[in-house]
Amino acid sequence: MSDSTMKLANYQLIEVQKEVYKLPKGVDLIGASKLWEQGEKGRGVTIAVIDTGCDTEHIELKDRIIGGRNFTEEDEGNANIYKDYNGHGTHVCGTIAASMNGTGVVGVAPEASLIILKASNKKGIARYSSIINAIYYSIKIKVDIISLSLGGEADNEMLHEAIREAIRHNILVVCAAANENADGLPMISYPADYDECISVGSVDYGNLNKQMKRERHLDLVAPGVGILSTYLDGTYAKMSGTSMAVPHVTGALALLMNYCKKEFGRKLTESEMYAQLIKRTINFGYTPAEVGNGCIFLTAIDLVRDCYNQTLNDIEKCKKDSSKSDKST
Missing domain, CATH: 1.20.5 (Single alpha-helices involved in coiled-coils or other helix-helix interfaces)
Incomplete structure (x- = not known):
């Protein structure tokens, strides 16, 4: 098979900051703190972040990372070096699970465990084969959630089968929705276009009217504008884009997994967890083409x-x- 490539979902680096101490607005807006107050912070939930790697020594992330693997040719293809040379993956990881340690930022699920699966190089390009291998590795080590802020235009049956296999193993797969093309129309984007994936779009909760865009396939939307999170070399950065929305939903699912397990007295299936997630959305009168089922609100x-x-x-x-x-x- 010819090995097509995909790229990081739409995003923009706004600014880098050396020091911060605040609760990121996206984490606040989705109501994460309400579940923290009930003792739910994601402990015991394992998340595979398939991205550009991670700054594994970042003070906010080093205690959250429990393993990883490199699927790229960077660092001479050494599987045990999954360092981030781009910043995208580190930013995503921080939104998901930056530790609640009294400094910097806090992630949606600050006690969740992260597996760093580096499938994209420093230019933000990933081979389909790398993504597929990372997904099967996630299945092998029995993660609970896969976070994928990447997308490609090629419908690849091997990629689709990898996604289906993850679902069969009760793993939730959260992906960035399609970007727009030069004409402002939604592009085809895989794996988000596969029905089995949870497709996430980006909105500015503070200005919904300005941010609404029609998407091909959208399950829900989350904060994705001016998102403050961890960045390279122990710093922090603000970024915008669908890439920034995905980790909010990934973290929300990590919080809900234990919460729902207590409520129902058992671990829920992938489809049941999806239903619980969608129950926690509000559409504010917008159409499904604009917000899917709605904006994520854990409350x-x-x-x-x-x-x-x-x-x-x-x-x-x-x-x-x-x-x-x-x-x-």
């Missing part, structure tokens, strides 16, 4: 419950007021 169910309880209270109050009125007449 969406709580909001619905509060509204339901308030409605019941209002009904009960009306009944009491009506009863008093009848007695007075």
Whole structure:
């Protein structure tokens, strides 16, 4: 087979910062802290990040990384060196699981475990064969979630079968939705276009009207504009793009896995976890072509419950007021 290539999903480096100390707005906006308050921080959940590698010595990430492998030709193809020379992979890892250590930033699931699978080189280019091998490696070591902020235009049956095999092993596969072409139309992008993948788009939660774009295949959207996270050489950076949205959903799933296990008394299947994720979205009146099922809000169910309880209270109050009125007449 001819080995086609894919590239990193749409993203833009905005600025690099040496020191920060704040909760990234994307982590805050999806309601991650509400699950932290309930004791859910992703502990015991293993996530394979298929990307450009990672700054494994970053203070925010070194305690989260439990292994990795290099599938590129960089560092003479040494499988045990998965250093990031691009910055994209390090940024993605930080949004997923930067440690809650009192400094820098915090990831969505700050106690989740990361497996760094370097499949893209420093130019952001990855061979399909590297992605496929990384997926099968993820299956072999029994990860819970695969995060993939890459995409290519070629529909590859071997890639599709690797995705299907991951799903058969109850692994959630989270991918970046299609980018736009020169005409502003959504491009075909794999693996996100495969039905088995969770396809994620990017929005600016602070300005939804400005960011809405029609996509070919979209399950939900997450924060992807001005996202602050970890970067090369122990620094931090703000980036924007669908690449930045994917790790928010990956981290959210890590939080939900243990939460749902407690709620249901068992580990949920891949399809059940997908359903639990989608239950925690709000579309704000936009079309599925714009936001899929909606924007990820981990507190969406709580909001619905509060509204339901308030409605019941209002009904009960009306009944009491009506009863008093009848007695007075």
